Amino acid sequence: MAPVKVVLLDIEGTVCPISFVKDVLFPYALEALPDTLKAKWDAPEFLPYRAAFPAEHAGSQEALAAHVRDLMSKDLKISYLKSLQGYLWETGYRNGELKAPLFPDVAPQLARWREQNGVKVMIYSSGSVPAQKLLFGHTNGEPSDILPWLSDFFDTVNAGPKQEKESYEKIAAKHQEYPVGEWLFLSDNVKEVEAAKQAGMQSYIVDRPGNAELSEEARKEHRVIKSFEEIGDL
Numbered sequence: 001m002a003p004v005k006v007v008l009l010d011i012e013g014t015v016c017p018i019s020f021v022k023d024v025l026f027p028y029a030l031e032a033l034p035d036t037l038k039a040k041w042d043a044p045e046f047l048p049y050r051a052a053f054p055a056e057h058a059g060s061q062e063a064l065a066a067h068v069r070d071l072m073s074k075d076l077k078i079s080y081l082k083s084l085q086g087y088l089w090e091t092g093y094r095n096g097e098l099k100a101p102l103f104p105d106v107a108p109q110l111a112r113w114r115e116q117n118g119v120k121v122m123i124y125s126s127g128s129v130p131a132q133k134l135l136f137g138h139t140n141g142e143p144s145d146i147l148p149w150l151s152d153f154f155d156t157v158n159a160g161p162k163q164e165k166e167s168y169e170k171i172a173a174k175h176q177e178y179p180v181g182e183w184l185f186l187s188d189n190v191k192e193v194e195a196a197k198q199a200g201m202q203s204y205i206v207d208r209p210g211n212a213e214l215s216e217e218a219r220k221e222h223r224v225i226k227s228f229e230e231i232g233d234l
């Protein structure tokens with residue numbers, strides 16, 4: 001195995017609990033939706049979010065809200081929905097109502113990999129890049145803002161779908177100073193781990209409390225970790 005020079009991290013189910021997204025972030029977005037649509041429908045800052053929706057769902061505030069509720073009830077990771085969610089969460093993060101509960105091993109291990117091992121840490125999530133930056137800028141730790149520790153951010157807009165190997169090839173190609181074999185991708189999602197490996201990255205499954213049960217096959221096929229501490233120094 002080549003030495004790891006870049007750690008690429010998934011978010012939900014890897015650095016924070018799935019329940020934070022499902023039980024805190026999603027309800028916050030749904031609650032904020034009607035008033036935001038009313039207040040911002042024709043605002044220049046909101047037009048790109050609205051314009052990204054398919055025309056048949058963007059004709060009225062009611063139609064757009066119904067479509068958002070439908071997509072969110074199915075937890076669909078569609079780029080225009082994920083962008084709108086980031087916009088809806090912004091007020092909550094900025095006024096202190098939302099704070100991302102990172103698993104306790106995450107921030108100390110990121111600090112260690114960066115400062116002692118000289119490793120770059122980057123993010124690849126279905127959540128939009130602005131939503132990723134809000135989350136890492138407002139964590140429940142000390143310091144709360146760990147954005148300066150992160151070197152780059154990827155989502156389904158700038159990299160592509162997380163279950164396709166081409167997305168990982170595109171990410172690695174942006175940072176050609178690090179050969180693809182020197183990247184380590186960590187995710188709760190087996191299909192994402194398989195896609196990263198097909199692209200030539202090293203990749204482990206992260207098995208956190210509240211994650212979906214892993215199959216025996218996945219456990220045989222891939223390294224499974226419960227905490228970043230198990231990786232140790234890189």
Ligand SMILES: CSCCC(=O)C(=O)COP(=O)(O)O
Binds near residue numbers: 010025085125
């Ligand atoms: C960073 S936005 C909050 C998480 C989110 O909406 C999401 O879809 C996370 O998906 P992931 O690819 O990080 O599992």
Ligand SMILES: [Mg+2]
Binds near residue numbers: 010014188
């Ligand atoms: Mg995930």
